[in-house]
Amino acid sequence: MAEETVTRRPTTVVIGASATGLFAAAALVDFADVTVIERDRLPDRPQPRRGVPQARHAHLVWSGGVKAFDDLLPGLTGEITAHGGRLVHIMGDMVSRAPNEVWFRRFTATHHRNLVCSRDLLDYVLRNRVLADERITLRQETSALGLEGDATAVTGVRIRTNDEESTLRADLIIDASGRGSRTPQWLAELGAPSITEREVNAGVAYATRLYAAPEATRDINFPLVNVQANPAKAPGRGGIILPIEGNRWIVTLSGTRGGEPTDDLDAFIDFALGLDDPVIGELIKDAEPLGDITTT
Template sequence: MLAARALAPFAGRVLLVERDALPAGPEPRKGVPQARHVHQLWSGGARALEQLLPGVTGRLLAAGGTRMAVPTDMVALSPHGWFRRWGESAFLLRSSRDLLEAVVRRDVLADGRVTAVDRTEVLGLTGSRAAVTGVRLRGPDGAERTLGAGLVVDATGRGSRAPRWLAALGLPAPRRREVSSGVAYASRLFRAPGGAAEGFPVVNVQADPRGGRPGCGGVLMPVEDGRWMVTLFGSRGGEPSPEAGDFLRYAREELRHPVIAELLAGAEPLSDVAFTRTTANRRHYYERMPAWPENFAVLGDAVCALNPVYGHGMTVAAQTALAVRDLIRRRGWGSAGLARHIQRTVGRTVRTAWDLAVGSDVFYPQATETGPTLRERVTAAYVGRLMYTATGNGRIARRVTDVTSLERGAQALLAPSVLLAAAVGPLKPALDGPPLTGRERRAAGLP
């Protein structure tokens, strides 16, 4: 949807081809099973979204979403200790995926230059290895047809068939890297206790990939209508169960702290458990291919799919769409080599999120065949020191948040003042428990 919005000012007419039947409102659909798990849009993505769709943040908030100050409204246990709730340095837009998608879809389709055709599948590309001329489609009646296009954009996500389509045109396979922590996810919706239905923080118990043991974690995310969406996750050998009867036990016994289980003791379950294992980090290096056809581009998860635990997928999608819009403004619609330049721009845009995810997940057992590289080991040691420092140094916590929210690139962590602070370590003593306020504890029914 954001790719369509980014292209509309230049193309004049954009056809959005969707395999699912598009709902009228915030309803689930088959092609987005991940919507049943916790979603968040970091401020780096929210700012990109706002540039593409001015005023959309206000419309999301009016529909029931909320804006959360980070780290002020977050209770988080890192592998190096509890973070303090420093003053705001970034923010999250939090809602269900269904609500966010409905608001964005309504805005995008209000643009008369964008038309959606649903219940229709793209079968492949037409053209040659030099230039793509369109796509082959199959409609809801089973009939196939060819649709010509000046630019074809694959934004089909993790299940993209772009490598197969390119091979059919005679192009070589792109270089690909996969880092899989083996994480499985189990999520459930709850009705929040009455006093905790408004203004409650996100609660995040992070997994620890170090030590060769399964990493287990969980996130409690307040969403619209006074509900909590809770996602529990664990790597190979420590996966949560898809059984509803085991949900609270896992939160209480397997996570590094039982705070999420304690909060859920006063909440009412509203759904069964949604379970998935599709969480590997996967990167296609299309920008490095020796040849690339004109008039074809790949964006979002179809280029770089990330472990959902980091909450970066939607932010990366928004930022890549914005980067493509800005690139076309500079180079001009229909300029020679535009598709190649789009892929290079996308490759640069996803780099920070990819490095953050892989830099952690590569340390899980069996994540890759060869294990972490020397560069990844050195980088992880430095980032670990920074995270430890951030538990007791507000300035460093803000700098780390600048990067994890994708507002700044990873180079922000290499400034001399940051290097010095990492050497010194935290300035305040470690917290001995979750930094919930007295009001929050009472609202959730905790002692």
């Protein structure tokens, strides 16, 4: 009598419940048991997270990203727009000045759409969608301490929840913890060769402030307003107004070395008015600010 073959589903640990970590979990769940470990406690509504400081700046998901979202998680884009996000025409719903200082022609004869919303909303809908899958286990307030294994294979990750330490065995570990990743150090501790790193520092700084959308813009599909930096002029400076859910505008200004925006409240509008075209500054100079300025 032939022996019965028992197949075990592979196990995967994803470090970090970032957008990257959640998309990775969604991609793997049909092939493996997935555990997501997250250092923080995830919010139960759209709001900023300590571990995602860049989320406060303007984000756009271009049409290729929109398609990728819905290919991996069908209907995800519709869920985001149902919560107040927008799908906007490229370039029909945009007022955008190109780097050569020529304004793009606005047209609607295209199937391409940007997904426009706050990063907080995008992450909130994504979390709800992915973590509703019962095949994915979430362990919040859990820190990754290091890797188990040796120079030939990684077999697990050491974790700490509250004051209790343990090891999660895994066939695959994905580090989605972001720029603070300690994976190179952990691999070196296992005797693996050092990882070659190449850094490209563009020297770009960002400053963002939320504004209440002016009353006259609230009942229309107010366009994105974008002034791109001219790379032939140093320092490069640009900005964008991104109308988002909740009748708010995300206003993000950017500049390269020597022309960086700051968190100085008095200087924010002056910076916007000082761009090669002052349209962003003119639109926000009488608008109501919501909170302080965030820089990255």
